[in-house]
Amino acid sequence: MHAPIELADNAADVLARIRERAPRVHCITNSVAQQYTANMLLAAGAVPSMTIAAEEIGAFVAGADALLVNLGTFDRERKSAVELAVKTATAKKLPWLLDPVFVDRSPPRGQFGRALLAARPAVVRLNHAEFTALSGNKAEADAAARFAQANATIVALTGGVDIVSDGRRRIAIANGDPLMSAITAMGCAGAAFVCAALAVETDPWLATLAALAAFGVAGEVAAPAASGPGSFAVAMIDALHRLDRVTLRARVKAS
Amino acid sequence: MHAPIELADNAADVLARIRERAPRVHCITNSVAQQYTANMLLAAGAVPSMTIAAEEIGAFVAGADALLVNLGTFDRERKSAVELAVKTATAKKLPWLLDPVFVDRSPPRGQFGRALLAARPAVVRLNHAEFTALSGNKAEADAAARFAQANATIVALTGGVDIVSDGRRRIAIANGDPLMSAITAMGCAGAAFVCAALAVETDPWLATLAALAAFGVAGEVAAPAASGPGSFAVAMIDALHRLDRVTLRARVKAS
Amino acid sequence: MHAPIELADNAADVLARIRERAPRVHCITNSVAQQYTANMLLAAGAVPSMTIAAEEIGAFVAGADALLVNLGTFDRERKSAVELAVKTATAKKLPWLLDPVFVDRSPPRGQFGRALLAARPAVVRLNHAEFTALSGNKAEADAAARFAQANATIVALTGGVDIVSDGRRRIAIANGDPLMSAITAMGCAGAAFVCAALAVETDPWLATLAALAAFGVAGEVAAPAASGPGSFAVAMIDALHRLDRVTLRARVKAS
Numbered sequence: 001m002h003a004p005i006e007l008a009d010n011a012a013d014v015l016a017r018i019r020e021r022a023p024r025v026h027c028i029t030n031s032v033a034q035q036y037t038a039n040m041l042l043a044a045g046a047v048p049s050m051t052i053a054a055e056e057i058g059a060f061v062a063g064a065d066a067l068l069v070n071l072g073t074f075d076r077e078r079k080s081a082v083e084l085a086v087k088t089a090t091a092k093k094l095p096w097l098l099d100p101v102f103v104d105r106s107p108p109r110g111q112f113g114r115a116l117l118a119a120r121p122a123v124v125r126l127n128h129a130e131f132t133a134l135s136g137n138k139a140e141a142d143a144a145a146r147f148a149q150a151n152a153t154i155v156a157l158t159g160g161v162d163i164v165s166d167g168r169r170r171i172a173i174a175n176g177d178p179l180m181s182a183i184t185a186m187g188c189a190g191a192a193f194v195c196a197a198l199a200v201e202t203d204p205w206l207a208t209l210a211a212l213a214a215f216g217v218a219g220e221v222a223a224p225a226a227s228g229p230g231s232f233a234v235a236m237i238d239a240l241h242r243l244d245r246v247t248l249r250a251r252v253k254a255s
Numbered sequence: 256m257h258a259p260i261e262l263a264d265n266a267a268d269v270l271a272r273i274r275e276r277a278p279r280v281h282c283i284t285n286s287v288a289q290q291y292t293a294n295m296l297l298a299a300g301a302v303p304s305m306t307i308a309a310e311e312i313g314a315f316v317a318g319a320d321a322l323l324v325n326l327g328t329f330d331r332e333r334k335s336a337v338e339l340a341v342k343t344a345t346a347k348k349l350p351w352l353l354d355p356v357f358v359d360r361s362p363p364r365g366q367f368g369r370a371l372l373a374a375r376p377a378v379v380r381l382n383h384a385e386f387t388a389l390s391g392n393k394a395e396a397d398a399a400a401r402f403a404q405a406n407a408t409i410v411a412l413t414g415g416v417d418i419v420s421d422g423r424r425r426i427a428i429a430n431g432d433p434l435m436s437a438i439t440a441m442g443c444a445g446a447a448f449v450c451a452a453l454a455v456e457t458d459p460w461l462a463t464l465a466a467l468a469a470f471g472v473a474g475e476v477a478a479p480a481a482s483g484p485g486s487f488a489v490a491m492i493d494a495l496h497r498l499d500r501v502t503l504r505a506r507v508k509a510s
Numbered sequence: 511m512h513a514p515i516e517l518a519d520n521a522a523d524v525l526a527r528i529r530e531r532a533p534r535v536h537c538i539t540n541s542v543a544q545q546y547t548a549n550m551l552l553a554a555g556a557v558p559s560m561t562i563a564a565e566e567i568g569a570f571v572a573g574a575d576a577l578l579v580n581l582g583t584f585d586r587e588r589k590s591a592v593e594l595a596v597k598t599a600t601a602k603k604l605p606w607l608l609d610p611v612f613v614d615r616s617p618p619r620g621q622f623g624r625a626l627l628a629a630r631p632a633v634v635r636l637n638h639a640e641f642t643a644l645s646g647n648k649a650e651a652d653a654a655a656r657f658a659q660a661n662a663t664i665v666a667l668t669g670g671v672d673i674v675s676d677g678r679r680r681i682a683i684a685n686g687d688p689l690m691s692a693i694t695a696m697g698c699a700g701a702a703f704v705c706a707a708l709a710v711e712t713d714p715w716l717a718t719l720a721a722l723a724a725f726g727v728a729g730e731v732a733a734p735a736a737s738g739p740g741s742f743a744v745a746m747i748d749a750l751h752r753l754d755r756v757t758l759r760a761r762v763k764a765s
Contacts, residue, residue, distance in 0.1 A: 030305070030306075031286050031289055031305075031541050032289040032290055032293050032303075032305050033290075034541055034542040035290055035542055035543075035545055035546065035694060035695065036290065038542050038694035038695075039693060039694050039739065039740065039743070042692050042693065042694055042739060043692065043738065043739050043740065048542075048694065049612065049615065050540070050541075050542050050582075051540075051582075051584050051585075051612070051616075052585055053584040053585050053586065053589075053618075054586075055616075055618045056584060056615075056616035056617075056618050056619055059615060059616035059617065060612075060615055060616060063615060072305075072306075075306075075307055075308050075332050076308065076309075076332065077585050077586065079308075102304065102306070102315075105304065105311075105314060105315055105318060106306075106310075106311035106314035106315060107311075107314065108308075108310045108311050109311055182297050182298065182496070183294060183297065184290060184293035184294050184297055184303065185290065185293075226493075227490075227493045227497075228298065228492060228493025228494070228496040228497055229294065229297060229298050229492055229493065229496055230294065230298065230488075230489040230490065230491065230492030230493045230496070231489050231490070231493055233294070233489075233492075233740075234489055234740040234741050234743075234744055235737075235740065235741070236740065237738060237739055237740030237741075237743075238736075238737045238738025238739065238740040238741055239738070241692070241738040241739055241740070242737075242738055285560070285561075286541050286544055286560075287544040287545055287548050287558075287560050288545075290545055291545065327560075327561075329561050329563040329566060330561075330562055330563050330587050331563065331564075331587065334563075357559065357561070357570075360559065360566075360569060360570055360573060361561075361565075361566035361569035361570060362566075362569065363563075363565045363566050364566055437552050437553065437751070438549060438552065439545060439548035439549050439552055439558065440545065440548075481748075482745075482748045482752075483553065483747060483748025483749070483751040483752055484549065484552060484553050484747055484748065484751055485549065485553065485743075485744040485745065485746065485747030485748045485751070486744050486745070486748055488549070488744075488747075489744055
């Protein structure tokens with residue numbers, strides 16, 4: 001069990017290490033999310049790269065500290081890039097996160113998502129519809145725990161409250177703001193931020209909790225300054241860039 | 256004929272239905288415009304998707320409520336995606352809009368634009384140069400009406416004043432702000448918003464008028480708050496998100 | 511030699527011509543940078559296009575006033591687009607700029623960068639790591655001058671201070687703000703802005719100096735208004751859009 005204060009300090013520590021070490025995160029992500037994801041990583045202190053060319057993705061992943069695999073758009077080249085990237089990450093023991101976006105919308109995507117899950121991502125981040133499509137179960141804490149255990153991974157089931165489980169432990173993080181779901185690529189950028197945390201914290205459980213808590217708190221800080229989703233998207237980047245320990249301690253809500 | 260007040264109420268009604276029903280709009284759009292288009296649709300209350308993979312575009316379009324086809328960038332995979340998507344939309348009787356961006360700039364694009372026109376989009380949205388390239392005529396109201404009739408579609412000829420015609424009727428909408436042309440993807444995002452309207456209003460004539468009027472009014476509301484095109488692009492998303500009936504009634508200008 | 515006041519006036523003149531003539535800049539750039547680059551060009555007064563389809567890139571480049579070649583993402587289609595585009599630019603004597611992004615990260619990209627250099631870009635814009643990867647030398651002014659001379663090009667070596675050399679002359683421009691490196695695509699957008707300058711100023715030396723000085727000053731104007739990198743990215747577009755001679759004269763720092 002973690003008290004919110006421990007979680008807040010863990011988040012502050014992880015954030016400090018990202019800012020200090022500037023880890024490289026290679027992102028295979030959908031074309032809609034690329035710019036916002038890159039800016040979120042830079043705001044956190046990490047260094048993004050995003051190429052998908054078959055002849056160089058191996059070199060990029062080998063030189064990175066973590067890998068993001070997001071299925072949001074799903075063209076041919078991106079698909080073979082994912083396979084090469086995961087192979088390199090596995091060989092180099094690099095942590096990687098699977099974000100199976102829209103896996104509920106088309107059967108080939110569902111199949112690809114399940115194949116990737118079998119390749120052992122450190123973390124799977126997904127929303128309720130995606131969880132149901134991949135697991136065959138209703139999206140709630142028990143099912144998430146069973147799914148995490150069965151796949152030897154950490155499940156980050158995002159929603160109004162984020163549920164995190166590694167099969168054995170489970171935590172609910174209740175930070176964030178409704179405006180976060182009114183912006184494209186917000187979840188994708190949050191998943192990339194988990195990758196930055198995985199790059200500097202060897203315990204993937206602590207890394208995932210830290211990133212989700214910090215991301216949610218950044219959303220809470222950004223929301224009051226915004227006049228709508230457009231200005232919120234901008235304020236969110238500023239908020240993550242300036243997020244500090246005092247704010248995290250005051251705001252992290254977990255149980 | 257429509258009085259501005261009727262148009263404003265129609266726009267408010269359509270906007271309310273988008274917010275309530277959250278229609279899915281599948282967008283095949285150029286890579287430059289994807290993020291802004293997705294955020295504009297979300298701001299309006301719709302749910303965007305943007306994949307172009309051949310093996311799943313059929314499933315995405317079949318599960319959508321409207322389809323956007325934008326030619327802004329024109330790589331091979333996107334082109335075959337368009338063909339598959341239009342086939343599915345036609346089979347499912349889904350409304351779709353053609354935005355033949357830059358059709359005036361290269362002959363193969365012109366040819367592809369004409370072939371798509373023959374596949375019967377509900378609406379064609381284009382600027383003056385694109386209209387001239389596709390129709391062979393000067394961009395003015397009479398030519399737009401003839402072009403609409405000849406192609407059994409609704410023409411939305413955008414510019415300082417937007418001219419809309421279905422061949423029989425024609426309306427000029429005089430809303431908007433010059434800053435709207437200083438931002439990339441503004442027209443593309445506006446066309447996507449017309450698709451969201453087509454998804455909730457079965458009369459494509461009313462849907463097109465509603466969306467163009469509301470989009471122009473959002474531009475007028477956003478402009479005074481902006482210090483230039485960067486902040487205008489952000490304010491425009493906020494403005495569409497908050498647009499209400501009172502503002503529409505006060506501002507819609509049509510004849 | 512140029513006094514800062516001459517450089518400022520040169521920058522103001524070039525900016526005025528971009529606003530007046532609205533030159534077309536065709537950009538082959540990475541998918542992460544496309545939207546921000548397009549908006550920066552529009553803010554400056556230029557007209558961007560970004561298609562990479564083999565069958566039409568020739569027509570787009572032939573109708574453009576300058577060409578940007580950026581290697582940031584490096585998929586197959588983009589690579590053959592670059593080759594066709596450079597061929598057309600050379601045949602039409604169109605100025606083009608090479609931005610060999612991440613050329614230090616993978617061997618095939620390094621090879622492609624060197625091949626492009628041999629095709630004689632008017633300007634090469636690169637950061638320190640990229641310079642070292644391409645030239646084999648430490649990134650400093652003497653090496654930049656030798657590299658420029660050996661490749662018959664202008665080198666714009668960007669960093670805290672930008673060093674520009676055509677082999678014979680060299681200038682250090684000390685404008686800009688640290689926030690400029692906290693945003694993705696800022697350097698890419700700056701390189702595109704150099705292309706807009708090349709389109710309206712036949713002397714590539716003056717065009718490069720003008721664009722780098724103006725871009726750095728825009729960054730300085732934007733920074734105080736920003737609460738972080740998110741709002742800075744927005745303010746930067748506004749600042750370039752409104753940049754004037756008085757501000758340039760007050761701020762250009764060169765030696």
